[in-house]
Amino acid sequence: MPSVVRESTGPNGHTPPRAGSGCVPATRTGEGSLDVRADFPIFARRFDGRPLIYLDSGATSQKPAVVIDTVGEHLRAHNANVHRGVYALAREADAAYDGARRRVAELVGTEPRTTIFTKNVTEAINLVAYAWGRSNVGPGDAVLITQLEHHANIVPWQMLCRERGAMLRYLAVDARGELSLEQLDAELARGDVRLVAFSHVSNVLGTIVPVAEMTARIRAAGAVSLVDGAQAVPHMPVDVGALGADFYAWTGHKALGPTGIGVLHGRAELLEGMEPFMTGGDMIASVDFQSATWNELPYKFEAGTPPIAEAVGLGAAVEYLSALGMDRVRAHERALTAYMLERLAEVPGLRVVGPPEAERRGGLASFTIEGIHPHDIAELADRGGVCIRAGHHCAQPLMRRLGVGATARASVGVYNEPSDIDALVDALLAGREVFGLKP
Numbered sequence: 001m002p003s004v005v006r007e008s009t010g011p012n013g014h015t016p017p018r019a020g021s022g023c024v025p026a027t028r029t030g031e032g033s034l035d036v037r038a039d040f041p042i043f044a045r046r047f048d049g050r051p052l053i054y055l056d057s058g059a060t061s062q063k064p065a066v067v068i069d070t071v072g073e074h075l076r077a078h079n080a081n082v083h084r085g086v087y088a089l090a091r092e093a094d095a096a097y098d099g100a101r102r103r104v105a106e107l108v109g110t111e112p113r114t115t116i117f118t119k120n121v122t123e124a125i126n127l128v129a130y131a132w133g134r135s136n137v138g139p140g141d142a143v144l145i146t147q148l149e150h151h152a153n154i155v156p157w158q159m160l161c162r163e164r165g166a167m168l169r170y171l172a173v174d175a176r177g178e179l180s181l182e183q184l185d186a187e188l189a190r191g192d193v194r195l196v197a198f199s200h201v202s203n204v205l206g207t208i209v210p211v212a213e214m215t216a217r218i219r220a221a222g223a224v225s226l227v228d229g230a231q232a233v234p235h236m237p238v239d240v241g242a243l244g245a246d247f248y249a250w251t252g253h254k255a256l257g258p259t260g261i262g263v264l265h266g267r268a269e270l271l272e273g274m275e276p277f278m279t280g281g282d283m284i285a286s287v288d289f290q291s292a293t294w295n296e297l298p299y300k301f302e303a304g305t306p307p308i309a310e311a312v313g314l315g316a317a318v319e320y321l322s323a324l325g326m327d328r329v330r331a332h333e334r335a336l337t338a339y340m341l342e343r344l345a346e347v348p349g350l351r352v353v354g355p356p357e358a359e360r361r362g363g364l365a366s367f368t369i370e371g372i373h374p375h376d377i378a379e380l381a382d383r384g385g386v387c388i389r390a391g392h393h394c395a396q397p398l399m400r401r402l403g404v405g406a407t408a409r410a411s412v413g414v415y416n417e418p419s420d421i422d423a424l425v426d427a428l429l430a431g432r433e434v435f436g437l438k439p
């Protein structure tokens, strides 16, 4: 593998298609590796003359030109409010918004009717905690989550349990960063669990959680499952139906889409039986002086003017990902992750948390280096021109379980190349010298 940072090629003159047409990635290489960096205009930037080396896709992804231009084109030429105008421009806006929902549902093998647009995955989880949780969880019940959750999949359940007099219990993370199906069985056997909420892929450990095995057990026990797919949908094939999740939530900005748009997929019977989360325009069928009735799915859960341009941008993003092929995205990122694990092992004192095998994890590695604080690690990486994240990654209970205050985290996306990992490792090795640590 090359040990020098390869110059970013920058935009390749790729002409983005207009909204609604095919979003074909500019370049493709052989099986298992992608060469699409030229589709992402941000990589034309220089920082003190150096290219952008972005290893923070776990926080948010960079955006291909087709997404940026589709959003711009929508605002320039197709902008109107949705589901209320009878004129031609409004019909175009309706078609763009509804078309985006269709594409998003297709990406994960589900139906537009049960695909709800939210602001982000955090709002999607809160929607379930409020609209399902407040009517289905009561005193003596339990909600089960895991020690590897992001705060977005902890705090809504803490609030629900506190308000409803229910108990919040946790599945433990073992030394490899994995969950135990035996513990899940034991918890479910207690007979009080109403809902189990867990991540598909941990944003800290990288662990790929065995979703289908878990949802089968949860369904058999008469409980409901919610899966936080924020770190899964952008990186691997996801089929919500095959996974058997009752609720599956994810966030657009990590999946090459704009910020301000998230997605909740839900089982139709559950969504139909739920009260609305928020109320106001668009989620209404009729309003009288004292009462109101609700619109049909999915609009019942989309109060007020929705994030229209953001949804249209997400539609372009999923079309771009679909054209790449999620199998190829996963193969590319798995190979990069394997290479990252191999190269990080060359840094003395560096410890990666989570499963040691690349096939057991998503495209990220969180690590500590003996003698250097994680924030200093990120700072040293920045001196080498490499963007990584440091901190608790909104997973403070997991940090406590791991016995660390923070970690550094490098995470990959479709646009990364092995030379990015080389640049990170070079920066870390140089950084050890800055800290006076032995080579």
Ligand SMILES: Cc1ncc(COP(=O)(O)O)c(C=O)c1O
Binding pocket: 058, 059, 120, 121, 122, 123, 150, 152, 153, 199, 201, 202, 203, 228, 230, 231, 251, 394
């Ligand atoms: C696993 C996981 N869940 C939830 C979130 C929250 O995402 P958002 O801020 O887009 O709602 C993140 C983002 O960091 C995440 O990694």
